[in-house]
Amino acid sequence: MTDRMYRIALASRPTGAPETANFSYEEAPMPSPGPGEVLVRVHYMSLDPYMRGRMDDAKSYAAPVPIGGTMEAGGVGEVIASNDPAFAPGDFAFGMFGWATHGVQPARMLRKIDPSAMPITTALGVLGMPGFTGWFGLMEHGKPKPGETLVVAAATGPVGSMVGQVARLAGLRTVGIAGGADKCRIATETFSFDACLDHRAFDTAADLRRALAAECPDGIDIYFENVGGKVLEAVLPLMNNFGRIPVCGMISWYNAGGLGAGASEPGLSAPALWRSILVKFLSVNGFIISNHFDRYPDFLSEVAPRVASGEIRYLEDVAEGLENAPAAFMAMLRGGNTGKQIVKLI
Amino acid sequence: MTDRMYRIALASRPTGAPETANFSYEEAPMPSPGPGEVLVRVHYMSLDPYMRGRMDDAKSYAAPVPIGGTMEAGGVGEVIASNDPAFAPGDFAFGMFGWATHGVQPARMLRKIDPSAMPITTALGVLGMPGFTGWFGLMEHGKPKPGETLVVAAATGPVGSMVGQVARLAGLRTVGIAGGADKCRIATETFSFDACLDHRAFDTAADLRRALAAECPDGIDIYFENVGGKVLEAVLPLMNNFGRIPVCGMISWYNAGGLGAGASEPGLSAPALWRSILVKFLSVNGFIISNHFDRYPDFLSEVAPRVASGEIRYLEDVAEGLENAPAAFMAMLRGGNTGKQIVKLI
Numbered sequence: 001m002t003d004r005m006y007r008i009a010l011a012s013r014p015t016g017a018p019e020t021a022n023f024s025y026e027e028a029p030m031p032s033p034g035p036g037e038v039l040v041r042v043h044y045m046s047l048d049p050y051m052r053g054r055m056d057d058a059k060s061y062a063a064p065v066p067i068g069g070t071m072e073a074g075g076v077g078e079v080i081a082s083n084d085p086a087f088a089p090g091d092f093a094f095g096m097f098g099w100a101t102h103g104v105q106p107a108r109m110l111r112k113i114d115p116s117a118m119p120i121t122t123a124l125g126v127l128g129m130p131g132f133t134g135w136f137g138l139m140e141h142g143k144p145k146p147g148e149t150l151v152v153a154a155a156t157g158p159v160g161s162m163v164g165q166v167a168r169l170a171g172l173r174t175v176g177i178a179g180g181a182d183k184c185r186i187a188t189e190t191f192s193f194d195a196c197l198d199h200r201a202f203d204t205a206a207d208l209r210r211a212l213a214a215e216c217p218d219g220i221d222i223y224f225e226n227v228g229g230k231v232l233e234a235v236l237p238l239m240n241n242f243g244r245i246p247v248c249g250m251i252s253w254y255n256a257g258g259l260g261a262g263a264s265e266p267g268l269s270a271p272a273l274w275r276s277i278l279v280k281f282l283s284v285n286g287f288i289i290s291n292h293f294d295r296y297p298d299f300l301s302e303v304a305p306r307v308a309s310g311e312i313r314y315l316e317d318v319a320e321g322l323e324n325a326p327a328a329f330m331a332m333l334r335g336g337n338t339g340k341q342i343v344k345l346i
Numbered sequence: 347m348t349d350r351m352y353r354i355a356l357a358s359r360p361t362g363a364p365e366t367a368n369f370s371y372e373e374a375p376m377p378s379p380g381p382g383e384v385l386v387r388v389h390y391m392s393l394d395p396y397m398r399g400r401m402d403d404a405k406s407y408a409a410p411v412p413i414g415g416t417m418e419a420g421g422v423g424e425v426i427a428s429n430d431p432a433f434a435p436g437d438f439a440f441g442m443f444g445w446a447t448h449g450v451q452p453a454r455m456l457r458k459i460d461p462s463a464m465p466i467t468t469a470l471g472v473l474g475m476p477g478f479t480g481w482f483g484l485m486e487h488g489k490p491k492p493g494e495t496l497v498v499a500a501a502t503g504p505v506g507s508m509v510g511q512v513a514r515l516a517g518l519r520t521v522g523i524a525g526g527a528d529k530c531r532i533a534t535e536t537f538s539f540d541a542c543l544d545h546r547a548f549d550t551a552a553d554l555r556r557a558l559a560a561e562c563p564d565g566i567d568i569y570f571e572n573v574g575g576k577v578l579e580a581v582l583p584l585m586n587n588f589g590r591i592p593v594c595g596m597i598s599w600y601n602a603g604g605l606g607a608g609a610s611e612p613g614l615s616a617p618a619l620w621r622s623i624l625v626k627f628l629s630v631n632g633f634i635i636s637n638h639f640d641r642y643p644d645f646l647s648e649v650a651p652r653v654a655s656g657e658i659r660y661l662e663d664v665a666e667g668l669e670n671a672p673a674a675f676m677a678m679l680r681g682g683n684t685g686k687q688i689v690k691l692i
């Protein structure tokens with residue numbers, strides 16, 4: 001066993017979109033597990049849009065990554081040393097190991113993964129945090145009812161594809177939004193969306209709104225919000241009375257600096273947004289899945305069998321090597337990936 | 347019985363704040379009740395901020411008042427002719443008679459009022475639509491818990507004063523916002539707010555936020571939204587995680603024209619608003635009380651005894667004469683009234 005590990009640290013805070021210089025690839029001594037701790041060699045790590053938020057020092061639901069600190073990420077890998085009876089070498093586990101080849105965590109912070117049941121990568125996507133986010137937000141805040149219409153953007157991503165599939169199985173009309181004709185085809189063919197619109201094909205929110213209106217003849221009852229920006233602006237006028245908007249992200253606005261005055265794209269003002277909530281009696285709920293881990297067993301028991309049977313499908317986009325994680329992350333923020341973005345480390 | 351009545355019609359749509367020229371005082375023939383209808387002589391009519399919205403032709407939860415149409419309002423008065431067995435001359439009733447001295451309504455659209463139980467004006471304020479709005483929004487969407495902190499603006503108005511009093515009786519710390527030192531004194535002395543801030547004393551949202559922070563040492567759990575603008579901007583950074591924002595109005599933005607691009611006051615952008623909802627897991631619910639009349643009996647049975655006993659107090663501001671209704675309405679939109687604005691017609 002090597003005595004060195006590798007990690008990617010936050011070298012500097014980005015202004016707008018992250019750049020290569022914001023990351024540094026570093027060698028570090030192999031950590032040793034203390035009492036009750038477990039050392040894991042990470043096979044796959046997850047890249048997710050929320051990590052962009054951790055690079056800023058704005059107040060948020062989680063502390064920012066400090067300059068010089070390891071970038072945050074979930075990962076799945078093999079236990080190579082354990083000081084806790086719950087784990088033995090050779091076991092597989094999911095944990096927050098960061099952008100790193102190895103990590104030490106207290107055993108209670110790890111979740112054991114059965115590699116014979118499903119590919120271990122599913123613990124990062126369809127059966128991990130993103131899939132759980134989609135399922136929870138839809139069921140808890142979206143309150144889907146048969147015959148209603150749902151819209152979700154990033155429709156081929158791990159959150160959007162879960163939302164769309166669960167909604168469709170619940171009897172809703174599902175309309176996805178994605179970047180590019182290929183993703184739209186995947187949305188309808190792989191994820192069974194009733195329709196999917198390529199947001200790149202529309203210059204303005206008004207154009208996108210007209211196209212959405214045609215695909216949503218009965219209006220929109222649930223808009224599952226993960227992007228903000230132009231899509232939000234297009235959707236709002238089409239929301240039905242008593243519509244629901246679960247808000248789990250706003251990726252199109254993540255690079256908008258401090259998100260303060262003037263960060264809005266032209267056309268959507270705070271009063272216009274507030275007025276839509278008022279006059280359509282909307283229910284808007286922000287959430288982050290880490291507050292709701294008590295529901296994870298419910299999610300797994302409902303969704304895992306449907307993934308195993310193929311009723312709920314998933315798509316992964318795998319980059320190779322820790323050193324390529326920053327490029328894969330930056331590409332993901334621009335929509336360059338297709339499906340759940342993962343980095344293979346071994 | 348005279349054969350003439352008087353009404354105020356919408357002469358033209360305002361741009362920004364309404365002006366005298368937007369209203370016309372008109373004489374009209376006395377209407378006759380048809381089958382199942384009731385003719386009422388209105389003693390008191392209500393003026394409420396929502397009426398500003400009806401003057402625009404923007405899409406909203408209710409159709410706009412047409413040019414030349416009678417301005418909408420609730421009123422309470424005496425039945426002078428009835429073609430329905432449920433009402434007899436001499437009965438008192440509440441109904442949507444508009445800005446008018448008399449009105450005809452189907453009997454099923456009227457609510458009988460017992461003038462011996464409470465002053466009939468209470469049917470317009472503390473026990474009418476505004477009081478019900480405050481109670482319902484707080485209980486249904488605010489979900490108050492003892493020990494929490496609530497903030498509401500227009501604290502001496504009929505909605506804000508109900509919200510503050512019901513919240514305080516439920517064990518919350520209540521902080522009001524009002525326009526002027528006199529109203530702040532009324533908020534704490536009459537309506538038992540723990541504190542009240544005069545928004546006119548603060549030039550910027552940041553100044554108001556600092557003062558609010560001092561009065562809300564444990565943050566804000568419920569912000570009952572009826573004003574928008576500077577108050578919303580001051581409140582958002584102080585909201586606690588899992589906070590609730592029932593939205594029943596945004597009076598400071600009602601005169602902002604189309605409320606589209608650029609209508610926001612500087613400083614609060616749509617992304618900043620959206621981000622607060624996301625990172626603090628806020629629950630934001632727009633509502634209008636007319637969708638919830640099924641809960642009105644619950645409201646009355648809970649609140650009316652407390653009004654009768656003096657535990658819940660109210661304040662009315664009475665203008666005299668229909669011809670003065672436009673001036674009273676315009677003053678109310680500027681915060682010139684103190685307590686529920688009513689017009690005495692007889």
